[in-house]
Amino acid sequence: MSLNPAVTADPLQAATGHSRFLARMLASRPWLEQALAASIEHAMDREAMEAFLAARALDEASLPAVLRDLRTWVLCNTLVRDLAGDADLAEVTETMTVLAETSIHHAHAILREALVRKYGVPLSRSGWEQELIVIGMGKLGGRELNVSSDIDLIFIYPEDGDTGGHKVISNFEFFELLGKRLIKALAEVTEHGQVFRVDMRLRPNGDSGPLVCSFDMLENYFITQGREWERYAWIKARALNGERYHELEEIARPFVFRKYLDFGSIDAMRGLHAQIRREVARRDRAHNVKLGPGGIREIEFIAQVFQLIRGGREPALRERPTLKVLATLAERGILSLPAVERLSEAYVFLRRLEHRLQYLDDAQTHDLPDIAEDRERVAASMGFTDFAALQTALDAHRAIVSHHFEDVFGDPSEEDHKLDSMWASAGDDDHVLPVLGDLGYRNPAAVARRLASMQDSARYKQLPNHIRGRLDALVPRVVEAAAATALPDDTLGRCLDLLETISRRGAYLALLQQYPQALKRVADLAGASSWAAQYLTRHPILLDELLDDRNLEGEPDWANLAEELDRELDAIEPDMEQQMDRMREQHHAQVFRLLTQDIAGKLTVERLADHLSALADLILALTLKLVWRKIKKRHRDEPALAVIAYGKLGGKELGYASDLDIVFLYDDEAPEAMEVYSRYAQRINTWLSSQTAAGILFETDLRLRPNGDAGLLVCSLESFRKYQLESAWVWEHQALTRARFAAGDRMIGQGFEKIRCEVLRQSRDLAKLRDEVLAMRRKMRDAHAGKSELFDLKHDVGGLVDVEFLIQYLVLGHSHAHAELTGNLGNIALLRIAGELGLIPAELASRCGDAYRLMRRLQHRQRLNAQPSRVDPSEVEGAREPVVALWKMVFGSDD
Numbered sequence: 086m087s088l089n090p091a092v093t094a095d096p097l098q099a100a101t102g103h104s105r106f107l108a109r110m111l112a113s114r115p116w117l118e119q120a121l122a123a124s125i126e127h128a129m130d131r132e133a134m135e136a137f138l139a140a141r142a143l144d145e146a147s148l149p150a151v152l153r154d155l156r157t158w159v160l161c162n163t164l165v166r167d168l169a170g171d172a173d174l175a176e177v178t179e180t181m182t183v184l185a186e187t188s189i190h191h192a193h194a195i196l197r198e199a200l201v202r203k204y205g206v207p208l209s210r211s212g213w214e215q216e217l218i219v220i221g222m223g224k225l226g227g228r229e230l231n232v233s234s235d236i237d238l239i240f241i242y243p244e245d246g247d248t249g250g251h252k253v254i255s256n257f258e259f260f261e262l263l264g265k266r267l268i269k270a271l272a273e274v275t276e277h278g279q280v281f282r283v284d285m286r287l288r289p290n291g292d293s294g295p296l297v298c299s300f301d302m303l304e305n306y307f308i309t310q311g312r313e314w315e316r317y318a319w320i321k322a323r324a325l326n327g328e329r330y331h332e333l334e335e336i337a338r339p340f341v342f343r344k345y346l347d348f349g350s351i352d353a354m355r356g357l358h359a360q361i362r363r364e365v366a367r368r369d370r371a372h373n374v375k376l377g378p379g380g381i382r383e384i385e386f387i388a389q390v391f392q393l394i395r396g397g398r399e400p401a402l403r404e405r406p407t408l409k410v411l412a413t414l415a416e417r418g419i420l421s422l423p424a425v426e427r428l429s430e431a432y433v434f435l436r437r438l439e440h441r442l443q444y445l446d447d448a449q450t451h452d453l454p455d456i457a458e459d460r461e462r463v464a465a466s467m468g469f470t471d472f473a474a475l476q477t478a479l480d481a482h483r484a485i486v487s488h489h490f491e492d493v494f495g496d497p498s499e500e501d502h503k504l505d506s507m508w509a510s511a512g513d514d515d516h517v518l519p520v521l522g523d524l525g526y527r528n529p530a531a532v533a534r535r536l537a538s539m540q541d542s543a544r545y546k547q548l549p550n551h552i553r554g555r556l557d558a559l560v561p562r563v564v565e566a567a568a569a570t571a572l573p574d575d576t577l578g579r580c581l582d583l584l585e586t587i588s589r590r591g592a593y594l595a596l597l598q599q600y601p602q603a604l605k606r607v608a609d610l611a612g613a614s615s616w617a618a619q620y621l622t623r624h625p626i627l628l629d630e631l632l633d634d635r636n637l638e639g640e641p642d643w644a645n646l647a648e649e650l651d652r653e654l655d656a657i658e659p660d661m662e663q664q665m666d667r668m669r670e671q672h673h674a675q676v677f678r679l680l681t682q683d684i685a686g687k688l689t690v691e692r693l694a695d696h697l698s699a700l701a702d703l704i705l706a707l708t709l710k711l712v713w714r715k716i717k718k719r720h721r722d723e724p725a726l727a728v729i730a731y732g733k734l735g736g737k738e739l740g741y742a743s744d745l746d747i748v749f750l751y752d753d754e755a756p757e758a759m760e761v762y763s764r765y766a767q768r769i770n771t772w773l774s775s776q777t778a779a780g781i782l783f784e785t786d787l788r789l790r791p792n793g794d795a796g797l798l799v800c801s802l803e804s805f806r807k808y809q810l811e812s813a814w815v816w817e818h819q820a821l822t823r824a825r826f827a828a829g830d831r832m833i834g835q836g837f838e839k840i841r842c843e844v845l846r847q848s849r850d851l852a853k854l855r856d857e858v859l860a861m862r863r864k865m866r867d868a869h870a871g872k873s874e875l876f877d878l879k880h881d882v883g884g885l886v887d888v889e890f891l892i893q894y895l896v897l898g899h900s901h902a903h904a905e906l907t908g909n910l911g912n913i914a915l916l917r918i919a920g921e922l923g924l925i926p927a928e929l930a931s932r933c934g935d936a937y938r939l940m941r942r943l944q945h946r947q948r949l950n951a952q953p954s955r956v957d958p959s960e961v962e963g964a965r966e967p968v969v970a971l972w973k974m975v976f977g978s979d980d
Contacts, residue, residue, distance in 0.1 A: 096169040097121055103168055103466040106447035107161055120158055121165060128172065129162050129180050134187045143191065145199050148270055152188050153277035159184045160232060164444045167437075168466055174433050177440060181230040186325055188280050189219055189238075192270040193263070193326060200263055205250020207259045209243070217242050217260045217297070218327035219267070222287050226321035227405040231436070233443035233450075235282035236271075239322070240264040240297040243329050260297040282449065287318050300336060307340035313353035316341050320392050321405045342397035345626065347592050350393035351494060351599050357386075374435050374442070375451035379483025381439065383490040384432045387411075390493065391419055398670075400656065407432060418635045424489055431482040438479065441466045496599075504561035512537040524568035532574060536560070539581060548588060555594040559584065559604070566605050570612030579611035579618035587625045596628050606631040606681075613684045614949040616741065620680065624780060626670060627677045641675065643699045647707070654711060664711060665772065668704065669779035675700050676741060683949075690945045691911075691938070697739040702730075704773075704782060705747075705828035712768045719761060725753040726762050726799070727829035728769075729837055731789045736823040736911065738941075740948060744784035745773070748824075752802040752833050762799045770798075789820055802833060806840045810847075815857040818844060819893040825909045841907070848901045858894045859976055862886075875955035876965075878944045883965030885944070887972055888912060888937045894975065895919045912937055925971060933971050936964035 097118070101108040111118050124133070134155060141151050163180050166172035172180075197217070207215040222237035224230045242260045247253050254262075272283040288294055289306040298306070319341045324330030375381045388410040396402045399417070404410050408429055415425035441463050442450050454460050457472075464475040510516040514533055521529035539545060539560075548556065563584065567577035587593040597604045607628070611618035621627055650671050657663045679696055682688050688696070705728050713724045732746035733739045749766040751758060773782045790796050791808040800808070809821070821841055826834030869880040879885045892915050900906045903922050906915065913934040920930030940961060944954045 096125065096165055100165045100168045103462050104164055104444040106444065107164060110157055110161055114157060117157065117161060121162055124162050125165050128166070128176050129159050131183050131187060134159065134184065138191060143195065145195055148192060148195055149273065149275055150277050152192065152270065152280045153275065155188065156184060156280045157278065164232065167440060168444070174436050177232065178229045181232055182225060182228045185225055185230055185236050185281060188271060189325055192267055193217065193219060196266045196270060197263055200259060203250065204252055204254050204259055205248040207246065207248050207256040209246040215242055215244055215246060215256050216327045217263050218330060218333060219325045221323050221325050222318060223321055226323040227407065229406055231443065232440050233447050235284045235449060237284045237287050239288045241300065241303055241333060242297060243300050243332065245299050257297060264296045300332060304336045311340050314357050316393060317357065317389055320389050323405060342403065344397050345592060347394050350390055351595060372453040373451045374439055374453070379486040381432065381435045383486050384428055387428065387490060387493050388414065418633050427485045428489055431486050434482050438467060502561040504564055508536065508557065508560045511540045526568065526573050528574055532577060535578060535581060539585065544585065544588060552589065552591045552594065555591060555598050556584065556588055559594060559597055562604055563608070566608035570608055572612055576608055576612035579615060580608055583607065583618065583622045583625065586622050590625065593625050593628055600632055603628060603631040610681065610684060615951045616949050617680050617684060619951060620677065624673045627673060630674055630677050641696055643703055646675065647703050651707060654707065661715065665775065665777050666779035668707065669777060669782055672700065672704055672782055673780060680741065690942050694738045694740065697741070698734055698737040701734055701739055701745060701783065702827050708769055708772050709829050712765065712772055716761065716765055720755050720757055724765060725830050725833065726751040726765060727833035727837065728827045729824055730827035731820050731824045734827065735825050740945070744786050746786045746789050748790045749799040750802050750805055750833055750837055751799055752836060759799070763797065766799045802836050809840060809844045815854065816861050818897055821845060822893050822896045823909065845896060845900045845907045846904065849898055851898050854894065854898055855976055858890060862890050873955055876958045876961055878940045878954040878956060883968040885937065885940050887968050888933060891971060891975055892916060895924055899924055925975065929967055929971050932967035936968050939964045
């Protein structure tokens with residue numbers, strides 16, 4: 086927004102009408118007007134500042150005056166451009182940030198050199214030169230410095246030791262002297278003014294702590310004394326100099342960003358904000374655009390609380406500038422795009438207003454002026470006709486900020502819940518049973534016993550008070566949410582299992598406490614599927630997934646996920662433990678997203694299986710890449726190995742809890758190949774199946790390799806071909822009908838597919854093949870024979886395995902004449918092809934395909950509720966009939 090609708094002929098003169106500071110500087114510094122006339126057409130960049138300093142003899146004596154002149158020129162240039170509408174907020178804050186960096190850099194270099202001449206270079210005990218690392222905090226760290234800001238600094242040095250000169254002092258003493266001189270050079274008020282006020286209160290132990298500290302001291306402080314508000318302050322911390330800043334970041338990161346989702350940060354920042362509000366009220370500073378209601382600080386809190394919650398798991402949220410963080414929150418669906426747009430508009434408006442308040446007298450103020458004349462000046466500089474119009478716009482922006490702040494930080498459990506007294510009286514049946522009955526629980530007595538048992542448990546009684554308070558606030562809401570589901574008793578039992586599991590993890594309780602919609606989704610999920618409830622209880626980190634509505638929308642983008650996860654895993658190389666955990670967490674999250682879509686009825690069983698299989702392929706591919714890097718004795722850059730998928734993964738019929746039937750093939754003539762790939766395959770298997778803190782990826786089954794458990798873990802491509810053509814059993818050829826390349830070297834995958842087709846297309850004696858297939862089927866039936874009156878969807882006559890054996894027989898018996906039967910197309914498609922070829926009646930093939938689809942759906946339903954794959958025979962009576970009929974037609978036998 087421009088200062089005037091009409092272009093002002095003399096922006097310098099116009100700006101003096103809105104800045105007494107500029108008028109004073111022009112009057113007291115004769116050189117300034119000419120300097121500004123030559124510079125105001127352009128933004129003031131680092132190169133211009135360096136040129137200004139280079140043109141002057143800069144030494145310890147001249148340093149204070151020269152830096153103050155630089156500051157005067159840069160600030161006046163910036164305010165003129167800003168008031169004329171030529172500089173946006175980004176230019177203003179970047180210019181002020183660069184001014185601070187440039188001033189600190191030159192002051193540090195000159196002052197350090199003077200101390201080195203006197204005391205020598207500071208050295209570690211092992212003789213390495215040490216440096217003072219100046220850390221910019223707050224808006225300086227975030228590259229958001231305002232025009233009359235102080236700068237928050239912390240001084241750190243890597244290692245203790247002594248200086249190497251004739252007059253020896255400790256590194257601590259050296260850097261303390263340097264720090265004091267640096268502060269004086271920047272902050273002392275002289276006849277030339279000052280460069281920046283310096284605030285050192287964010288250092289460890291604040292004003293009572295030492296001015297400088299070593300890496301070890303800082304790390305120990307974080308571990309033993311670091312407070313929640315300091316985590317917030319360190320989000321924006323940025324080293325302004327030094328070569329060992331990476332080590333410093335490694336020390337600070339685990340303090341600021343937790344490995345887990347830290348929803349407890351909401352409570353901590355809510356408390357910090359309340360403290361600020363009380364101080365604002367005490368000082369009657371409601372018109373403070375920074376700290377008052379709906380002010381700049383509330384926008385910063387909104388951005389930073391999500392950084393504290395998620396930054397440990399999402400590196401993209403470790404950005405420092407507020408507007409960039411807000412944009413990232415929108416990109417990730419954490420805040421809605423309209424909310425972020427409104428908050429960003431308010432932030433820009435408030436920061437521009439803040440600068441105009443400071444332009445008046447170069448004072449570090451955020452309060453609207455009391456003097457009417459100054460109010461009108463500020464309004465005009467913002468482009469408003471009068472202060473009343475400015476106030477209206479300001480109030481609108483502050484109302485928007487306050488609304489979104491309450492959305493994020495409002496405490497849903499602050500108000501009493503109607504069931505609080507019921508939970509408080511758990512164990513008093515006279516009070517509890519009628520309430521549960523009115524809510525619709527079918528067995529109030531059993532539910533009451535469960536609640537009383539939970540409250541009477543040692544686990545509950547030993548909880549810290551603040552965590553027990555959260556749990557006490559949640560239980561009544563859980564009872565209410567479960568009562569709204571179709572099976573309230575079952576739902577509540579599953580939800581209480583989850584609460585008991587997470588009861589010592591305050592962050593998870595805080596999430597459910599802060600987001601009632603997540604609690605409702607937990608109840609809905611638990612009511613729809615006991616398996617889903619168990620999965621969530623095993624992996625409570627997935628509670629976060631319930632906050633994002635996008636998880637119920639759209640198809641997964643596996644290619645994009647593969648790229649993102651690959652980058653994440655590369656970034657934490659070579660930390661194997663962290664990589665294994667991150668891969669497991671991402672896999673669980675993707676499975677859970679599919680699960681929520683599945684329960685919502687958005688996925689067919691077939692489509693779900695496709696997605697789960699694609700996800701498994703993705704995980705296998707990334708695992709192969711990571712594990713190969715960690716093989717120390719490897720003879721080539723890329724492994725010549727492929728993973729071949731059999732069974733459910735091979736047929737792309739993977740379920741939520743399916744294991745992976747896999748075989749490792751290699752094609753490498755190097756003498757050490759067998760040894761290297763055996764070790765490689767073993768580590769791949771360990772990577773997939775090991776239990777870590779984050780759980781497990783997959784159970785694996787390697788028994789389908791040549792010679793089964795007695796065979797080698799890896800097999801060369803040629804040996805595999807020889808085995809399949811000369812030694813394999815018929816059941817191994819049956820398994821081959823569903824096998825496919827899953828991950829690794831694609832050339833080997835193509836070689837495997839060629840061998841697979843060659844084996845499947847062998848001409849076979851149909852009578853002999855029939856006998857062998859029937860013998861294997863009888864063997865399986867005998868192994869799974871049961872006395873249940875329920876129908877076993879998988880193993881009973883007319884079930885899923887019968888369909889699979891029929892297809893395998895048709896493929897093995899007729900592929901020599903019909904190559905299209907060798908395709909890994911899925912059982913239903915292969916039935917259709919066999920019907921089209923006239924091998925079986927097309928109509929019967931279609932009915933068998935429908936039966937197979939129905940039984941898979943029923944099997945899936947049973948598994949979602951953690952039930953065996955057995956159903957009432959009446960549910961499948963119509964589906965069994967075509968399967969039994971086709972079996973009899975093909976094999977001439979009912980069994």
